[in-house]
Amino acid sequence: xxxxxxxxxxxxxxxxxxxxxxxxxxxxxxxxxxxxxxxxxxxxxxxxxxxxxxxxxxxxxxxxxxxxxxxxxxxxxxxxxxxxxxxxxxxxxxxxxxxxxxxxxxxxxxxxxxxxxxxxxxxxxxxxxxxxxxxxxxxxxxxxxxxxxxxxxxxxxxxxxxxxxxxxxxxxxxxxxxxxxxxxxxxxxxxxxxxxxxxxxxxxxxxxxxxxxxxxxxxxxxxxxxxxxxxxxxxxxxxxxxxxxxxxxxxxxxxxxxxxxxxxxxxxxxxxxxxxxxxxxxxxxxxxxxxxxxxxxxxxxxxxxxxxxxxxxxxxxx
Numbered sequence: 580x581x582x583x584x585x586x587x588x589x590x591x592x593x594x595x596x597x598x599x600x601x602x603x604x605x606x607x608x609x610x611x612x613x614x615x616x617x618x619x620x621x622x623x624x625x626x627x628x629x630x631x632x633x634x635x636x637x638x639x640x641x642x643x644x645x646x647x648x649x650x651x652x653x654x655x656x657x658x659x660x661x662x663x664x665x666x667x668x669x670x671x672x673x674x675x676x677x678x679x680x681x682x683x684x685x686x687x688x689x690x691x692x693x694x695x696x697x698x699x700x701x702x703x704x705x706x707x708x709x710x711x712x713x714x715x716x717x718x719x720x721x722x723x724x725x726x727x728x729x730x731x732x733x734x735x736x737x738x739x740x741x742x743x744x745x746x747x748x749x750x751x752x753x754x755x756x757x758x759x760x761x762x763x764x765x766x767x768x769x770x771x772x773x774x775x776x777x778x779x780x781x782x783x784x785x786x787x788x789x790x791x792x793x794x795x796x797x798x799x800x801x802x803x804x805x806x807x808x809x810x811x812x813x814x815x816x817x818x819x820x821x822x823x824x825x826x827x828x829x830x831x832x833x834x835x836x837x838x839x840x841x842x843x844x845x846x847x848x849x850x851x852x853x854x855x856x857x858x859x860x861x862x863x864x865x866x867x868x869x870x871x872x873x874x875x876x877x878x879x880x881x882x883x884x885x886x887x888x889x890x891x892x893x894x895x896x897x
Contacts, residue, residue: 604629614881620653623660634884635664640792642674662687666884668877669693670793671815690887692880695815696795697873698802700865705804705857706779714740715843716781716805718774718796719788721747721765726810728752729787729835731760733808736840739847741785744769744777778803782853783846787839788812789828802864806856808842822860 607615607629615633617623626633639657646654661667661678662685669675675693682689706712715737717730727743734741742764747753753765769777778784784800786809797807797816807813807823819825824842826835846853866872 607631613885616877616881617660617664620656620660623664624656627660627663632665632884632888633663634666634668634880635660636668636670637661637674637678638670638792640790642677643792644790661689664689665888666690666692666880668880670695673815674792688887690880690883692876694873694876694880695868696793696798697870698795698798698864698868700802700869703775703778703799703802703864705861706776710779712780712782714742714781715783715785715808716741716778716800717743717745717785717787718778718800719743719745719786719794721745721753722749723752724788724790725752726787726789727756727763728759729832729839730785731756731763732836733785733787733839733843734763735760736836737843737847739843740764742766742781744774774799775803778805781805783808783843784823785809785839785843786813787826787835798864798868801860802868804857804861806846806853806860808839808846816863818859818863821856822863823856 604625615626615631617626617633617635618638620639623633623635637657637660639654641650641654641657658681661681664687667678667682667689669678669691670693672693675691678691682691715730715734717725717727719725721727721743730741730743740762741760744766746768747765756763756765766777778800782805784797784805784807786794786797786800786807788794788810789812791810791812794813794816797809797813801807801816801822807817809817809823809825810828811825812828814825817823817825826838826842828835830838846856
């Protein structure tokens with residue numbers, strides 16, 4: 580397997596993406612591949628324009644939430660990438676039927692499979708027995724739709740320490756959360772090597788997001804043996820009552836805070852419940868999200884796409 584992973588110097592991620600896509604034709608003239616797998620619509624567009632078939636993983640949340648402003652351009656590009664793909668990976672079962680409907684409308688015959696995010700379950704492990712753990716933690720960029728205000732208010736109501744790991748993109752969001760709970764800590768981004776350690780310092784992972792396609796942060800936390808209290812958008816990952824508890828996003832703010840705080844208090848006041856859910860969360864991460872498991876499923880899709888391509892080539896030459 581060969582991975583072309585160019586990282587040109589450019590201040591924005593999308594700028595780097597465009598520069599990488601522009602370099603693809605030259606790379607593809609030097610190498611021959613059985614399967615090409617694009618992780619962005621710009622890469623998929625470059626592959627299509629150069630006449631290559633590809634498998635595409637869509638990371639766009641706009642299949643579930645209408646795009647606005649300039650994001651409508653990227654949403655349209657993502658839809659185009661799905662329509663032209665020979666195989667599509669849906670990171671959530673919720674978007675699989677949407678991809679299938681899109682492919683049916685254009686009659687492309689592309690294959691679709693729902694394959695979730697993977698996690699390195701060797702790197703992300705529960706801390707050693709006896710390690711001090713307390714409070715709650717969230718993981719993700721600090722923007723409005725992540726709803727760190729709910730984490731902050733819930734932690735204050737439950738009287739537990741709270742921290743959020745991730746880049747503060749919207750300082751007003753952080754300030755608003757601090758007004759609700761002056762003790763909440765926004766620790767900023769953490770190096771990948773230290774992330775499992777940071778997660779392992781908490782006892783409960785809180786993820787109240789209002790907009791989520793698939794939460795790799797939640798999978799990482801579960802691999803570290805953290806029960807989850809999150810919004811019902813996590814139902815693809817978290818089994819309510821087994822790996823943690825889910826809270827209805829449709830509830831008013833005060834009710835969501837009350838429910839989230841109540842679940843935090845239950846977990847922290849009942850060691851047997853916490854131990855059972857922590858073990859179940861770890862088992863779910865290992866059994867459903869470990870990289871060997873995910874790689875096997877992706878390889879199966881590659882095989883199906885390659886077989887179809889081979890049949891199509893034989894028919895064209897017959």
